[in-house]
Amino acid sequence: MNELHLETSPYLLQHATNPIHWKAWHTETLQYAQKNKQLIIISIGYAACHWCHVMEHESFEDEQVAEVMNRSYVSIKVDREERPDVDAIYMKAIQIMSGQGGWPLNVVCLPDGRPIWGGTYFRKEEWTNALEQLQELFVNNPQKMEEYATKLHQGIQLLGLVQKPKENILFSKENMSLLIEKWQRSFDLEYGGYSRAPKFMMPTNLEFLQRYGFQNKNQQLLDYVDLTLTKMAWGGLFDTVEGGFSRYSVDSKWHIPHFEKMLYDNAQLLSVYADAYKRTKNELYTEVIEKTIRFCDNELLNIKKGYFASLDADSLNASHHLEEGAYYSWTKEELQRILGDDFELFSIVFNINPFGYWEEEKKYVLIQNESLEAIAKKASVSVAFVKEKKKIWEEKLFHIRKERNKPRLDDKSITSWNALLIKGLIDSYIALGNRDYLDKAEGIAAFIHNQLTTINGSLWHTYKNEESKIDGFLDDYAFTIQAFIRLYQVTFNFHYLSQAKQLMDYCFEDFYNENELFFTFTSRNSPALIATHYEIEDNVIPASNSVMGHNLYALSIYYDNSYYEKVYQNMLAQILPTIDYASAFSNWLSLWMNTLEEQKELAICGNNAVANTIEVQKNYIPQLLIAGTTSVVNLPFLQDRFDKNLDLLYLCSNKTCQIPETEVENIINQIKNE
Template sequence: MPNRLAEEKSLYLQQHGDNPVDWYPWGQEALLRAKENGKPILVSIGYSSCHWCHVMAHECFENDYISQLMNEHFICIKVDREERPDIDQIYMEAVQMLNGNGGWPLNVFCLPDGRPFTGGTYFPPDDRGSGIIPWPQLLIRVADYFQRNRNELEQNARAIVGNLTASNQPVEASEEPINTTSIIEAAQTIVGQHDEKYGGFGDAPKFPSSMTLSFLLELRGSATINFKHQKLGNKIDQTVKSTLTAMARGGIYDQIGGGFARYSTDAFWVIPHFEKMLYDNGLLLDIYTKAYLRYRDPLYRCVIEETVAWLERDMRSPDGGFYSSLDSESEGIEGKYYVWTPRELEEILGKKEGSKFCQFYGISEKGNFEEGKSNPVLPVATLEEREKLRYFREKLLAARYQRPPPAKDKKQLTSWNSLAIRGLSEAGFYLNQPQWFEIAKKAADWIWEVMRFDKCRFYAVHNEGETRFNGYLNDYVFYSEALLSIASKAEWVHPGASKVYIDRACYIIASTIAHFKDGESNNFFFTSDDHEKLATRKIDWWDNAIPSGTSSLVHCLSSLYALTNDSQYIEKLISLSRSYSALAQKVPNGVPYALAGLVSDAIGVATIKIKGTGNIDALQDELSQRPWRRTFLLRSDKHQPAIYQLCIGTQCLDPTDDLGEIVNHLCF
């Protein structure tokens, strides 16, 4: 019999709609019921494409005996972390404080008022000798302890909330903004963690580390690296190239259909958890574009082209926005949609060509995955050999579309869409693909029309025709950064359009400051001032799988000051720089995207004012040849003779009709 979740909009909640568990969605009804019945609350948090969330659901939440225990002793609440990252942040931090680690599924036991007292992540249904307590045993223990030792649990909850509040204190800013020494030391720390054998950072599991790579690529173009720290520059080159190449050749990249999975389960990038997230692919489009401009590796261009094709083919909504994710499972089996046997390939491609494809893509009788199946990787083939196999990849992709597909989470998130918009905008311009830029622009316009309310407030989620939930800090700031990317290139294909997007970005940042800033301090909260009141209102400094909203704000403020010469933007940027100076010295890995923005600002944001009939296509062609500082193209007086004027920051050169002179000054 369906439970309350069956009618919810969230795919993740719907996936639990047939559980025998008496689930509630997050809301006042569940909290009131807990207080009325004097029961503890179980808050279970996950997302639709999460492999281990599915495993625990199948093993525990579909089990009648276990569900009976849950219903008898607890008020059970299911939360989609992608819709409610605010709730997820608080309970995740609580579990990390208790256990030293976290992850999803996240299962937290709380007092009837929602304050947590214990919790964990995945729990098996029985004892498997792993040292993890079985879920039914834990349920019985917690229920019994709640009845016998309520006062002790009250003390635990009070201490946890106190620690959450204490960890949420404003960052103590340095007296001076961040300096070159701190930036160089941060980069040295980061490249020192590079895995020189396999690329990436650290050991398994391995994540794309997009923000870290963004910082290194931004720093690589600075005069400090080019003239004073060439050895570090060489190390940055090695780190970035080995990581991006290993990912592009590995199994974390979908060699048949394009796009990246969330992370690799091994250190070699061979076997991923197969879920594909919109945010990873938006961020990686931007990274591979920057890397292609610097290193001109044609493999990177292939990755960009194939990832854009996947986004357009599989992830784009008819309204112009983008869906959130693809599940790791199909037919209840992780990776089944993506893996192959030699026999399958020979049936599709023919014996000779199938054997050849297996050789190049590491597909063997033994297999590199489960049950003799292989996830395609491309360890040694040359780019020419890869290109010759394009036709066979297309045949395999067509065959793969005949398989039952992974579930697609069709909710559209303002923040994740904004990351995809920025990646598409950058790739479209620098690879001279105006149709990609048009896709980005259409998605940006869709957000403005559909996700906006009260002049310049934003919703976080659009699903099944309905907009929901107050936008979070990253919804506002990621969207502003995406609009600025559109604005910087709009004159290329839409003369006169840049001002519209600059103005929108200004309005959004004003709204952000009004609703998210912590009074006179440098801190920005993750939730707005009129958001639902939770156990604590989290301050948002740290980059994680996506940049923090505050890190993204650094990029926005830098661009807006260069565009408007409005002192409020530089004042706020300097203020944030003082805070990031302190953070970079302590945990540089925690704030790389902010450091990327500060380096970009130090290099200098460029604006090229094109007056009259200036040849913007020639300028685009020049800009696509090598890496440049962040650059905005602005056009005015299009009926006058061609004149260009370059400004770097707020310092402007004399107008000239010589495009070559502009390009020479634009170099780092």
């Protein structure tokens, strides 16, 4: 029988009525397969995955498919967001077998969990044919399967190991310049992002390129970042009506998104746009930040002040069939009826024309391709008039859209994604000065502490319906440590910093491998998978090991901890010489920049320390690490630096500090002029 009704994951519950005898990923399930000597099907997806829904409808809801699967296989459904460790291992297998990956991810394994065949989306006939042939081979020639499984398993294990550099190479600024030069060849200089489709936003890449361009006064790179951020904000990828970014666009101009909205994308993009606003004071970036936070609050906020995972790409259309993008798209006739006399100007702003036409669906997804200033000039009206009209139109469409069937919600909360949002909210608070954003960030921190932290101080991975479950993975710890450090930097609440250090020390006990010099993705106390996974390469979310490197850098300075320093330096020494394509290691390259001579530390002490740190951080200064206090505190970096009668600011570099300043403006000017 189908056992998924016993689960809490929205993705697994979507499959709870399938005629297939699905089981969830549990130790007991794997033991059952071994005991009964049955092949295993592992099918991995997530709630907002469009093609997962398509394969479910075509195959997993079908009685003939169910008969084939139920007769010979133990079938396991996995929510990749609940079990990123399982997903990572079997994704490596698929990439070895086919050279590509994606979701849904479907793998057939021997009873012990070693994979022998798989791929992503399969049509019904090819899926059932493959399953019948594999079962026949398993019965008639198990030795052949065993030999293949052994070789594939060896490949997975090799991929899981961190590749060591062949020789000790000193990574230099010249190396970096060559990597940047190679990287730039893939830039789309018309629409931003990369010259390919589908098009992902890659926040970590944008964050690094902005930092590198700024510190090296490379205007070409900064222009590229601003082009990308502008075109992303104008495109259908960003929902100008309700706010929030979709996961990626299927075209090269950021127009037609794959409509699911993920918390992790929006959390990270808040930080990127906040930094860009501090650098440029571009009003468009303010609009993006405010709308994105509004979207998160309206659609993803739970009653405990944490945030849900995602909104689906699909929703019920007027015919009550699930359709991708039905909630977000408009017909021309619909818009003419809603907007009346304003339609002509609206159609210019949002391209209700061949440029904005969604050909496949005969609908429009709103996209802007010119600034409001340029549009106002062409229309012979004021910019203020166009801006006001745009607000009125969006408000109208917002209320009309609310009458439609909403996309399905994945209502589990994931620790790492919530921690990312803490950082995004804090960065938005600093950039725009909205105190409400800091309050939201502290609300999430309380949610993680109250609902996602165990009695012994370790973290859970997910929360839903008053239940926290699944031992935290390295990314949960890495992003939570990062979030608590960031909270400390704007509040100087020492409790956040001590929490960060406590979690870091826990990671050394449960995740760090001294031989490999990196942290494993799964705790050594968790049930073992068929291979060990080290998350090294930065992707749409930075690798948990690169985030740990940044955390170790900050904590090594705050606590004058030479071991922390040694660990992140060893990590860099392993990574830097092996980099071929910089886009997959951008967060590591940012960590490397922390080791350069232009890197600064600033101790801000005194009764007005919090106000002073906000004043400093309003400026875009990516090469600055800040600490501070409003009282005497036992932190090595701040030792003997507090004076209850004076505000003192100590600018330091390479563990050497200058004579303290008393005026925050002097410090800001000094940093800017160096």
